Amino acid sequence: MKVIMIGPIETAGGVSIHTKELTRALKQLSIDVEMYNISSEKEYPTLVSNFIKLYRRTLGLSLKLIKNRKKSNIVHIQASGPVGGFLPAIFGAILKKLLGFHMIVTFHYSNTPLFVKKYKKLVSFVLRNSDMFIVVSNTQKMSIINAIKKYNDRIVVIPNGYNPLRLHKLPKSKARKELGLSPKDKIIVNVALLLEKKGHKYLIDAMSLIVNKYNQKNVRCFIIGKGPLKEELQKQIHELGLQDHVKLLGFVLDKELAYWMNAADLFVLPSLREGNPMVMFEALGVGLPFVGTAVGGIPEIITSEEYGLLCEPGNPKDLTEKILRALNKEWDREKIRKYAEQFTWEEIAKKTVEIYTHLLGG
Incomplete structure (x- = not known):
């Protein structure tokens, strides 16, 4: 099983930590994961700038996806909001239509109801072109289901996790x-x-x-x-x-x-x-x-x-x-x-592998 993991790994914040920690835990389960960085909304404050710079930054990634499309079983994109953080998922959905790989999106955002209401067409497009759409809470899942009313079977909940070695227990x-x-x-x-x-x-x-x-x-x-x-x-x-x-x-x-x-x-x-x-x-x-x-x-x-x-x-x-x-x-x-x-990352990785295996018909 080969996975390409895409996320804002060079920035601070929860999505970056999630991406790196999940990748580490997946590798411990002997999953072949290659991690690629994609810039976050924070770096590009305007929508036009987002699209232009995201295109430039992901051109090399696109070529790698084309080159490795037969080797890579799954592309897993870590997306967030507002719209700049969701662009990697949009970009991935477009590439999936062209290249035909399996795509999973994990969506992180604290104000999902507002985001889905404002960008309903974009969320629908990504959902339609994703094999699975992971969210971190059932509240988040229901916000999307109530707004989109389609593709419900593709939305699954896997919570965030933690690394027990990062903050070890002391007296x-x-x-x-x-x-x-x-x-x-x-x-x-x-x-x-x-x-x-x-x-x-x-x-x-x-x-x-x-x-x-x-x-x-x-x-x-x-x-x-x-x-x-x-x-x-x-x-x-x-x-x-x-x-x-x-x-x-x-x-x-x-x-x-x-x-x-x-x-x-x-x-x-x-x-x-x-x-x-x-x-x-x-x-x-x-x-x-x-x-x-x-x-x-x-x-x-x-x-x-x-x-x-x-x-x-x-x-x-x-x-x-x-x-x-x-x-x-x-x-x-x-x-x-x-x-x-x-809720350790090792347990979260196991739940993620179950989804990978399901997609690949295992």
Whole structure:
């Protein structure tokens, strides 16, 4: 079995991580995978520029696909939104009509309903010319089915995964000692780009209620990640007098991130919209209980209060209640970690191989 995997592997973000990690795991299953980079929407801000530069960048790839069309059983494209991130799937669908290879598209996007509504004809074209169309949550799948109303049997759900070796498990006491954290404090960790859709302002508002209204002075929140809202969030922290309780740490390397995840009592993700966030799986993978909003694929993973609690998006009062409940709850962290094992990239790769095998008549 020969697979060509196409995705934005040289950029930052979840799609890049997904592409590289899935490719690595497929190779461990002895699948012959060749990975090709395609630029993301971020590099080309206009639609015309997208098409021109995508054509130039993929001309060599097109020639390779033509040359290898008999050797390659499957072309697997990692696509996203908005439209620039979806162009590789459109381009692949055109080539498939010309060359006749098997094509799978995995679609990653946190606002699938809006995307499908706006680009319905493009999504229909790609669906019609794909052998299989993978999405990362059932919520995403139903958004497409409700809008397109055709090709339902081609849409399958395979969630994101995580690499347990990236954030290995450590004793909480050791992690806190390394980071200089008090063993008496209740530690909340959030890892996300500082973007509006990630809902950080609601987490900061919730921290204000926790510290000031409920007088929980030993609760501290550490926000890891960089992004354009840094100054705005820092101003909010200052205005609420939370400098000692909420810290923006910026980007941290994996080694340090492992310490933060293992030092924490709770992981909180207050997003306004999500696909199926990989950081959720990483938190669960170290046995860290999860509090998050009931958006995207999150409720499909946090299916029991043994793993975490769900709250309404954009509702700091509800978020506060769930955080306080979680901080006062006795969690079986080993049970959480065991639950997460079904979402390792190795398990996700096995599900992907099942689709490959099905397409090839195995």
